[in-house]
Amino acid sequence: MRDLAVCASLPPQEVDSLERYVSSMELQANAELARAGQPCRQAYSVTSGMLRLVRTLADARRQVVAFVLPGHFVGLTEHVVHRQSIEAVVPSRVCAFELDGIRDLRQRFPGFEHSLLERACRDLDDAHDAMLLLARLSPLERLASFLLRLRGQMKIREDDPRMALPMGRGDIADHLGLTVETVSRSFTRLREQGVIALPDPQHVEILDAGALSELASALR
Amino acid sequence: MRDLAVCASLPPQEVDSLERYVSSMELQANAELARAGQPCRQAYSVTSGMLRLVRTLADARRQVVAFVLPGHFVGLTEHVVHRQSIEAVVPSRVCAFELDGIRDLRQRFPGFEHSLLERACRDLDDAHDAMLLLARLSPLERLASFLLRLRGQMKIREDDPRMALPMGRGDIADHLGLTVETVSRSFTRLREQGVIALPDPQHVEILDAGALSELASALR
DNA sequence: CGATCCGTTGAAAGAAGTCAAAATCGGTGG
DNA sequence: CCACCGATTTTGACTTCTTTCAACGGATCG
Structure with missing residues (x-):
């Protein structure tokens, strides 16, 4: 728990308060953590295994937007409903954070919000790389x-x-x-x-x- | 100035403190605000006109990662050097924020950081849309x-x-x-x-x- | 042991890219 | 105001590369 990347920015004694909002989950291969269209309730940090973020069109055309490896964080969004499904590629373990709790922590610990922003900036940069790859390679x-x-x-x-x-x-x-x-x-x-x-x-x-x-x- | 989207989250009296870090710039069409490889010093908010973010490969293959319209914000990154150039599509006006100043404001006003994170989440979601478009449409x-x-x-x-x-x-x-x-x-x-x-x-x-x-x- | 799923390979069809040229637009200067 | 020049856009013919369609081999599981 204390090893999670997102927790590094919290004061050690506060990691406990985080735990109130967290639950650990085991997933079997191809299990769906979230489905496009469902309301967003949780964000996830991968402990072991691998997730994929998938956007699907009505005619079943698919785009795996990202693979998520241990230590990484997904599900933080400004949307009310998921725009992509989150699925396990192989049997995996994740920590699920209640978004309400995250909001609370974000308000109480600026450093936490800061590290979320850093993560988001890196993810954005990765997505831009992916765009160049898809467009021109x-x-x-x-x-x-x-x-x-x-x-x-x-x-x-x-x-x-x-x-x-x-x-x-x-x-x-x-x-x-x-x-x-x-x-x-x-x-x-x-x-x-x-x-x-x-x-x-x-x-x-x-x-x-x-x-x-x-x-x-x-x-x- | 006070109309900028990013400023809405600052206490009104603090918008002044923001102004110390800000300068307004006029750009002619195709002017380069930043070039890939240069150190990152500023972030920008577009007041009028339009910018484009461009990634280029060694053999000149190009990807316009995004067009930036008035009210939007670019240049926030975790990288030390720019990975893409920022250019004016048409004659434009932008506000340039010193990144040092931004860092300062982020620390002093959690709400500011919060709105930057919201912006980043939206941008990430847009980038994912773009990936699906490039991959499958x-x-x-x-x-x-x-x-x-x-x-x-x-x-x-x-x-x-x-x-x-x-x-x-x-x-x-x-x-x-x-x-x-x-x-x-x-x-x-x-x-x-x-x-x-x-x-x-x-x-x-x-x-x-x-x-x-x-x-x-x-x-x- | 047969059925199914997944990955690989082959042949054909189709769609976007390349190359080339014509048309249009915009700006400049006479 | 008009003519000309360069740049941009559009159109056409052809080529190339990926997709599509089909079949095969190997592994896994009931």
Whole structure:
């Protein structure tokens, strides 16, 4: 609890007061934490596993707006109802904060609000990166950027070339604005070029980090 | 000055203290307020005209991340250097806030920080909309969404079908992730379908608002 | 052991991009 | 006021790349 990023800005003795508004939840894979259209009641901090934020159009076109990894925070919004659903990619554990409680804490501890604002600014910047990726990068470039960014978010030792891809190809496709087929083809092209290895669909090994960054074309 | 959205949350007598950190600036069309890579010193509030936030790749691929209209606020970031340039679309006037001053005010007036956070949450939500648009909408749908969103941001009387498009086709293309040619073709398709009229390239008249919203396919 | 889901691969179709040229607009100077 | 020049927009023909449609292989689960 005290390890949560959002709590770092609260006076230690006040973390207890936070606990009144918090409950821990276990989620199984593909469980829905929130659904688009529902009223917003809670915000969430991921403890383990991985979440996805999904916007869906009436005709089922989907966009995975973000993957949320442990230590990150979602659900803070100015809207009354959710505009996106929040789902578990794999079995996960989250802390749920009552939004009322958050509002209270925000008022009482400026430092708390401050760190929420910092987080929001970073998220906004990430979203802008994603926009450039979706608007202007080729499928190969998108996949390379995605792999590098995901790797950056997971805490992996520099020297370990292996990384897990917990999400399925469909989620990657809906995150990168492509089809599953193009995602799959892009993976195999990277493999054929010797940039990565694919022991199995859920694991990538980065063989040529230089080539991968090259492809990511200076996105970050 | 007192009319600025960001100031509404400050106690009236403190707006004066804000003024110490503020200077008003006139910009001619295409002037650069900030350039990617430069250190961040100021944030800006637009008084008149229009700005654009632009991310550029090494090979000159461009993404207009957002157009900024009067009353809106840009430049608040957690980064030390700008990741995007800020440029005037047309002759504009802005208020420049020293970031140091902002930091000071944020500490002294929780309500100020609060409204900055609200703004950031809204911007993040907008960016997520933009991601869905870039990832999954057809050129025609993107243009329809863009026109309706822009119209919503400008304060135009409901019953006035006319609206101005201050930015060039190139900016629209780089905002929607298309080429100028496809943007132009999309405009003419909308015209041929009787959805809009184009008195000249810088002005649109919305003839069939229903059809336009239909095309925008429930994006907002 | 069969059914289902997921990922991969192949062939075909279609949509946006590229290249090139014509048309229009706006501003300048005669 | 008009003519001209450059920049922007529009249009056309063609190419390219992603999507679409279809089928196959492998893994998982009842």
